[in-house]
Amino acid sequence: MSSILWPHSVFFLPWKNKRFEYRVRAAVSNEARHHHLRCLLPVPLLRWQLQQLRQSKLRPDWSHVPQIMDPVYGGDGTGSTPRLSATSGSELPKPRSISVLIHDEANFTHDAFTQMVMQWGQFLDHDITDTPSASNASVCCYDALVTSSEVHSDVTTGGACFPIIIDEGDRYFDTVSTRCMVFYRSDPVTDSSGVRQQYNAATPWIDGSQIYGTSNTMATSLRSGSEGKLLVNTIGGEDFLPEDSPSSDSVCFVREEGEYCFLAGDHRVNVFAGLSAFHTIFVRYHNKICDRLLALNHDWDDETTFQEARRIVVAVLQPLGYHLQGIHATHPGFYRRKLLRPDRWGRGLRL
Numbered sequence: 001m002s003s004i005l006w007p008h009s010v011f012f013l014p015w016k017n018k019r020f021e022y023r024v025r026a027a028v029s030n031e032a033r034h035h036h037l038r039c040l041l042p043v044p045l046l047r048w049q050l051q052q053l054r055q056s057k058l059r060p061d062w063s064h065v066p067q068i069m070d071p072v073y074g075g076d077g078t079g080s081t082p083r084l085s086a087t088s089g090s091e092l093p094k095p096r097s098i099s100v101l102i103h104d105e106a107n108f109t110h111d112a113f114t115q116m117v118m119q120w121g122q123f124l125d126h127d128i129t130d131t132p133s134a135s136n137a138s139v140c141c142y143d144a145l146v147t148s149s150e151v152h153s154d155v156t157t158g159g160a161c162f163p164i165i166i167d168e169g170d171r172y173f174d175t176v177s178t179r180c181m182v183f184y185r186s187d188p189v190t191d192s193s194g195v196r197q198q199y200n201a202a203t204p205w206i207d208g209s210q211i212y213g214t215s216n217t218m219a220t221s222l223r224s225g226s227e228g229k230l231l232v233n234t235i236g237g238e239d240f241l242p243e244d245s246p247s248s249d250s251v252c253f254v255r256e257e258g259e260y261c262f263l264a265g266d267h268r269v270n271v272f273a274g275l276s277a278f279h280t281i282f283v284r285y286h287n288k289i290c291d292r293l294l295a296l297n298h299d300w301d302d303e304t305t306f307q308e309a310r311r312i313v314v315a316v317l318q319p320l321g322y323h324l325q326g327i328h329a330t331h332p333g334f335y336r337r338k339l340l341r342p343d344r345w346g347r348g349l350r351l
Contacts, residue, residue: 079196228305
């Protein structure tokens with residue numbers, strides 16, 4: 001990753017690939033400026049995205065996220081109430097019990113992968129998916145839910161609250177106040193059959209939306225307005241993410257005076273330190289590219305520099321997501337069926 005942080009060339013790519021390097025060079029050339037989509041997208045990615053566009057015109061219910069399996073709800077099955085019992089009629093196990101059973105505290109190392117595979121996966125996931133929570137006006141957790149096995153009224157009436165109750169004797173959540181975990185159901189949409197579904201509030205493309213935002217308003221708030229660069233907060237000579245406003249939904253917990261919550265293109269930037277670090281890396285990378293571009297093009301204004309730097313960042317994100325992450329984290333059969341497997345040059349199909 002150090003090469004991505006400090007590329008020796010503004011046209012840096014994660015591997016030596018002359019053909020793909022040409023595509024990135026073409027993205028900032030005058031001749032290809034109006035054809036940047038063709039220049040930046042690897043062939044399997046381009047074909048897959050064109051396929052999605054064709055399908056979206058044929059499916060009236062494309063507003064919701066496609067599911068691998070059909071949803072199973074309680075009540076009338078439309079999703080107004082969540083499912084609380086198994087097909088046998090017994091009570092479903094509590095989520096915390098499943099988590100403790102599956103994710104034990106074993107300490108082991110992997111021969112091939114580091115935790116960076118997971119961390120890049122989370123950063124990539126926030127580029128292409130964001131399921132909003134339903135709005136809520138009621139209190140989701142109170143003592144009676146824990147002490148008397150009371151069921152929250154929202155659970156039976158289709159409201160937003162779906163609190164997670166934790167069994168007594170948990171090694172971490174061991175008090176009445178901590179044994180109820182606040183949880184909100186997803187903001188719903190209905191499909192053509194009237195069944196509750198979920199929708200994606202992020203752009204489904206690998207387009208760096210977690211860095212640049214998904215709207216012009218958000219993108220503008222993240223820009224410095226000078227030299228095409230993104231906003232940073234410089235502390236001790238090092239550039240960090242800018243400070244988020246207190247009214248934002250991404251506000252984190254600040255424990256000590258002088259700390260602040262980060263602002264980025266995605267509101268989940270503060271959920272984990274490793275994720276915040278990746279956001280910081282790519283903001284610095286974008287600004288580094290701006291410096292290199294301006295050194296070559298002295299007459300470029302702020303808008304031109306920003307857009308060209310953004311295209312190069314996206315051109316780096318896409319092969320990392322579809323080639324490297326896809327190989328390591330996706331079943332080979334699925335990767336081939338979705339036409340995402342590149343050839344030995346990191347592009348095209350290998351059938």
